[in-house]
Amino acid sequence: MANSSDKSTESESRKLLVRLRETLGDEAEGQARLDHITHLIADSISTEVCSIYLFRDDETLELCSSEGLKAEAVHQTRMRLGEGLVGRVAKKGQLVNTADAPKEPGFRFMPETGEEIYSSFLGVPIQRLGETLGVLVVQSKIARTFSDDEIYALEVVAMVLAEMAELGAFVGEGAALSARHQQPVMIRGSVAQEGTAQGQVYLHEPRVVITNPVADDPEAERIRLHEAVDTLRISVDQMLAGASTGDKEQMQVLEAYRMFANSKGWMRRMEEDIARGLSAEAAVEKEQSIARARMSQVPDPYLRERLHDLDDLSNRMLRILTGQGKDTGAEMPANPILVARNIGPGELLEYGRSLKGIVLEEGSVGSHATIVARALAIPLVIHASRITTEALNGDHILVDGEQGIVHLRPDDSVETAFSDKMAMQTSAAERYSSIRDKPAITRDGTEITLSMNAGLMADLPSLNSSGAQGVGLFRTELQFLVRNQMPKRGELVELYKRVLNAADGQRVVFRTLDIGSDKVLPYMKPQDEPNPAMGWRAIRLGLDKPGVMRMQLQAFIRACEGRPMSVMFPFVAQFDEYRVARSILEKELENEARLGHILPERVEVGAMLETPSLAYAPQQFFEMCDFISVGGNDLKQFFFAADRENELVRKRYDTLNVSFLSFLENIVERCNSTQTPISFCGEDAGRPIEALCFAAMGFRVLSMRPASIGPVKHLLRRVDLAEAKQVIDAARESGAQSVRPAVQEWLATHLAANP
Ligand code: PEP
Ligand code: MG
Numbered sequence: 001m002a003n004s005s006d007k008s009t010e011s012e013s014r015k016l017l018v019r020l021r022e023t024l025g026d027e028a029e030g031q032a033r034l035d036h037i038t039h040l041i042a043d044s045i046s047t048e049v050c051s052i053y054l055f056r057d058d059e060t061l062e063l064c065s066s067e068g069l070k071a072e073a074v075h076q077t078r079m080r081l082g083e084g085l086v087g088r089v090a091k092k093g094q095l096v097n098t099a100d101a102p103k104e105p106g107f108r109f110m111p112e113t114g115e116e117i118y119s120s121f122l123g124v125p126i127q128r129l130g131e132t133l134g135v136l137v138v139q140s141k142i143a144r145t146f147s148d149d150e151i152y153a154l155e156v157v158a159m160v161l162a163e164m165a166e167l168g169a170f171v172g173e174g175a176a177l178s179a180r181h182q183q184p185v186m187i188r189g190s191v192a193q194e195g196t197a198q199g200q201v202y203l204h205e206p207r208v209v210i211t212n213p214v215a216d217d218p219e220a221e222r223i224r225l226h227e228a229v230d231t232l233r234i235s236v237d238q239m240l241a242g243a244s245t246g247d248k249e250q251m252q253v254l255e256a257y258r259m260f261a262n263s264k265g266w267m268r269r270m271e272e273d274i275a276r277g278l279s280a281e282a283a284v285e286k287e288q289s290i291a292r293a294r295m296s297q298v299p300d301p302y303l304r305e306r307l308h309d310l311d312d313l314s315n316r317m318l319r320i321l322t323g324q325g326k327d328t329g330a331e332m333p334a335n336p337i338l339v340a341r342n343i344g345p346g347e348l349l350e351y352g353r354s355l356k357g358i359v360l361e362e363g364s365v366g367s368h369a370t371i372v373a374r375a376l377a378i379p380l381v382i383h384a385s386r387i388t389t390e391a392l393n394g395d396h397i398l399v400d401g402e403q404g405i406v407h408l409r410p411d412d413s414v415e416t417a418f419s420d421k422m423a424m425q426t427s428a429a430e431r432y433s434s435i436r437d438k439p440a441i442t443r444d445g446t447e448i449t450l451s452m453n454a455g456l457m458a459d460l461p462s463l464n465s466s467g468a469q470g471v472g473l474f475r476t477e478l479q480f481l482v483r484n485q486m487p488k489r490g491e492l493v494e495l496y497k498r499v500l501n502a503a504d505g506q507r508v509v510f511r512t513l514d515i516g517s518d519k520v521l522p523y524m525k526p527q528d529e530p531n532p533a534m535g536w537r538a539i540r541l542g543l544d545k546p547g548v549m550r551m552q553l554q555a556f557i558r559a560c561e562g563r564p565m566s567v568m569f570p571f572v573a574q575f576d577e578y579r580v581a582r583s584i585l586e587k588e589l590e591n592e593a594r595l596g597h598i599l600p601e602r603v604e605v606g607a608m609l610e611t612p613s614l615a616y617a618p619q620q621f622f623e624m625c626d627f628i629s630v631g632g633n634d635l636k637q638f639f640f641a642a643d644r645e646n647e648l649v650r651k652r653y654d655t656l657n658v659s660f661l662s663f664l665e666n667i668v669e670r671c672n673s674t675q676t677p678i679s680f681c682g683e684d685a686g687r688p689i690e691a692l693c694f695a696a697m698g699f700r701v702l703s704m705r706p707a708s709i710g711p712v713k714h715l716l717r718r719v720d721l722a723e724a725k726q727v728i729d730a731a732r733e734s735g736a737q738s739v740r741p742a743v744q745e746w747l748a749t750h751l752a753a754n755p
Pocket of ligand 1: 475514
């Protein structure tokens with residue numbers, strides 16, 4: 001229970017908040033409203049000075065209104081982030097409370113303000129959802145520190161100010177008052193799918209807008225809060241009851257939800273805020289804002305995840321309280337660019353090809369959402385920090401999936417440069433489509449087969465549009481990943497039939513399930529492995545638990561309906577694994593024949609070479625293998641011992657590093673000696689210079705994303721392969737670390753001579 005003095009401060013701050021709210025109904029323009037507010041606060045807290053500083057741009061704060069400081073300083077006094085006490089509050093997102101401001105480290109004297117006569121200083125950040133919009137400051141002549149109650153009152157006021165700013169209450173005359181969400185922002189992230197797009201922001205989880213931060217009747221708000229928490233608890237309990245007990249991670253998240261929903265501290269803090277005049281939703285958002293601010297500062301990934309959970313929970317609460325669902329009725333704009341913190345592959349598939357681009361705050365290059373975005377050829381930028389707080393539905397946005405840059409609300413010069421870039425890409429695309437039906441033959445007459453990688457039904461139209469010569473890698477796990485339960489054999493048969501029908505007689509290489517590592521099926525018991533990329537995955541799992549693999553092999557056989565069949569096993573590390581897997585397939589063929597199914601007219605059984613060990617397998621392995629496909633993504637990560645998912649090391653080693661190229665050349669030589677067909681199907685095959693170097697090392701079949709076929713073919717048709725090989729050999733002999741500079745230099749002159 002609050003004691004009587006608490007009660008009196010509660011009613012004081014409530015009075016202040018009610019007066020603040022009244023200013024929202026004012027006719028006044030932005031500046032007049034701000035001035036009214038600083039006057040009100042100084043009056044209520046009995047300080048001589050109250051000032052509001054707002055960000056003018058990402059780095060600069062501007063004094064936008066003041067009661068007590070010299071009027072001529074308003075809109076003149078500016079400070080950089082981190083500069084002076086105000087800058088410190090903004091930078092750290094934490095309050096400064098001092099009895100003797102001039103003695104504080106970092107204090108900066110600003111003569112134009114006349115503030116030298118004020119000794120005590122209290123500055124609190126004006127924050128909304130972890131984003132600092134400005135600083136609210138009170139100062140007085142007597143040297144004293146401000147009490148907890150005063151701090152509290154000012155923090156609550158700051159939060160209401162943030163809400164008002166979000167609602168555009170301070171927008172009006174004066175550019176410095178324009179809300180932050182109206183200024184251009186550039187965010188640098190990482191590329192997950194190349195391409196450029198421009199359009200309007202479409203938020204995957206739109207922010208709940210609070211229109212009533214201040215309430216008149218605290219008791220009614222308290223009841224609303226409790227009802228909302230009860231609703232939340234029931235829904236969390238239902239989710240827990242419905243969750244599969246095998247899924248440890250899902251259970252952990254839900255338990256964390258339950259913990260917060262029952263947390264006394266969380267409830268108490270929100271009740272205190274309500275007692276001081278906030279509405280129930282504003283109280284929830286205040287807690288959410290604090291959690292968000294902490295999120296960026298907590299290094300421990302586990303704790304950060306829990307803060308994320310609290311953030312999600314707060315969103316749920318806000319939706320319950322405001323009645324705003326996930327679907328706020330915001331219409332999908334004409335050129336939607338999806339903006340989200342993260343997204344699952346299933347959700348992304350639901351949006352489908354309607355999206356022009358995707359920007360994620362988190363995400364990873366190897367995630368399933370990325371795989372889906374690639375399959376749909378939608379430009380995707382990940383690791384775009386702050387995008388979900390900066391972007392509003394409908395904002396104009398440019399996605400540069402070549403550089404990994406996002407421009408939000410761009411100014412005209414950026415817009416023009418970007419349009420030029422897009423026009424150039426369109427003309428390149430036209431050039432590629434003009435060679436779609438032509439072969440990839442080098443100037444000196446070597447033909448390279450370019451096939452495509454696929455994994456979703458959404459990929460199939462690309463078979464025609466890209467000019468791909470069949471499917472060199474069909475990743476079957478995607479069909480398993482986007483479902484909530486194990487698909488049935490009959491469903492798989494239908495799916496694989498559709499793929500073969502779309503290929504219309506061209507070769508389709510089905511890869512058996514490559515799960516484990518980052519690809520965890522939601523309905524399979526997760527393994528607690530310290531290093532899943534080197535763990536129980538792909539063929540290892542298939543051989544130890546052959547039930548699913550058998551079912552898949554049966555589905556391939558039936559889907560072929562007598563047509564030729566190509567199957568390969570992923571992640572083979574030694575001969576025996578291939579031999580056993582092949583014998584399982586042979587047994588299935590016998591069984592299927594016995595059951596009366598038509599057998600494929602021809603069966604080719606391949607292995608993916610993704611671990612260095614397999615390159616040194618006995619000769620008999622190469623003889624037994626019908627074909628080998630180099631999985632360069634995995635092979636490279638194990639060759640260099642550099643995790644393909646780890647941004648810190650992923651780009652450290654160049655694919656055109658001489659060691660890796662020579663290793664690939666050895667593999668080709670071994671395959672040639674046994675006449676085992678060999679192809680390359682990792683991502684690098686889709687990069688033109690890499691593709692050229694692989695061809696120079698002897699690869700004659702490359703499998704890549706459909707969008708890469710045009711650019712790769714365009715380059716191959718313009719070069720002399722023997723000359724390329726000479727350039728590579730000379731670079732290798734010169735002791736270079738990578739052949740890239742030499743090849744690039746040669747291409748620059750060679751292509752100029754052969755446009
Ligand atoms: C590879 O490792 O290169 C490959 C094609 O397989 P995935 O990317 O599916 O692991
Ligand atoms: Mg692989």
